[in-house]
Amino acid sequence: MTRAARAARPPDRTVWIDGRLCRGGEATLSLFDRGARDGEGLFETLRVDDGRPLLWERHMERLVLSAAVLGFPVPASPQALRAALDQVLAAQGLRDAVVRITVTRGIPGGRPTRTGAWLDAEPLAGRLWRGTRAGAATVVVSRRPFAPGSLGAHKTTSRLPYHLAREEARVAGADEALLVSEAGEVLEGAVSNVFAVIGGEVITPPLSTGILPGITREIVLRRCAALGLPARERTLSLAALRSGTEMVLTNSVQEVVPVAALDGHPMPGREVAARLGAAYRQAVAEALAADR
Numbered sequence: 001m002t003r004a005a006r007a008a009r010p011p012d013r014t015v016w017i018d019g020r021l022c023r024g025g026e027a028t029l030s031l032f033d034r035g036a037r038d039g040e041g042l043f044e045t046l047r048v049d050d051g052r053p054l055l056w057e058r059h060m061e062r063l064v065l066s067a068a069v070l071g072f073p074v075p076a077s078p079q080a081l082r083a084a085l086d087q088v089l090a091a092q093g094l095r096d097a098v099v100r101i102t103v104t105r106g107i108p109g110g111r112p113t114r115t116g117a118w119l120d121a122e123p124l125a126g127r128l129w130r131g132t133r134a135g136a137a138t139v140v141v142s143r144r145p146f147a148p149g150s151l152g153a154h155k156t157t158s159r160l161p162y163h164l165a166r167e168e169a170r171v172a173g174a175d176e177a178l179l180v181s182e183a184g185e186v187l188e189g190a191v192s193n194v195f196a197v198i199g200g201e202v203i204t205p206p207l208s209t210g211i212l213p214g215i216t217r218e219i220v221l222r223r224c225a226a227l228g229l230p231a232r233e234r235t236l237s238l239a240a241l242r243s244g245t246e247m248v249l250t251n252s253v254q255e256v257v258p259v260a261a262l263d264g265h266p267m268p269g270r271e272v273a274a275r276l277g278a279a280y281r282q283a284v285a286e287a288l289a290a291d292r
């Protein structure tokens, strides 16, 4: 087999798709599915620690709400997806994982009225950024001005602008790319939300900019009050971000990650990030305890 043929082989792992388990190459989606055809899909990516999905209910809530707002057919129920998650983890023998749940707008024609859906899992270790493992990430500013548009608040599968930015990060050897508007307003990372510590205040761009309402972001913001940290959602220029003492990224898989350098400009502070990271872990532990 040629190298190209080998590279094109789908990963041989167990996937749940529309109610059944199958392996890699057998996991196919109809060409007529709107998700395959036109990128009409929604997804959630979440972390699984020791066999237990973190903040499961929050992820389900975001998925179901977006599906309703965007007029998707009824997605598979959270119970069915949870059973699917357990089956896929068991089939792969995974305890610490990243799970992705994707729902599509299905096949046009009225019936069936269910979305297409699939769920797959990968080992967590392979998905952590180098910076997450090392304790601080490196970030580049994407050269392509970004506008979230009216769908930026939904986690849609139409990911090209985000993936192109991630590619910029990859080429630069960085963990993440920062998305900035034409006017120089900091919005979010390609797969993360952004916080800055400026003058002792924790600042994050507001949801009114159209960015993704990150689950990690929301928890971190809420926990600031309990930590006695003044926090504000307000517009953030690139210059203001650079003038701050700390920069922090949040993402469900990477969690709360301090930034070591932004476009090579060092961001030495770690203190607030460490407190936010611990508070986030505490919130996750509380949610897990309540889910028993």
Ligand SMILES: Cc1ncc(COP(=O)(O)O)c(C=O)c1O
Binding pocket: 045, 162, 188, 189, 190, 191, 192, 193, 212, 213, 214, 215, 216, 217, 250, 251, 252, 253
């Ligand atoms: C564009 C974008 N912003 C923010 C986030 C962070 O969201 P969450 O904390 O829910 O993982 C993500 C996650 O993938 C993302 O894709």
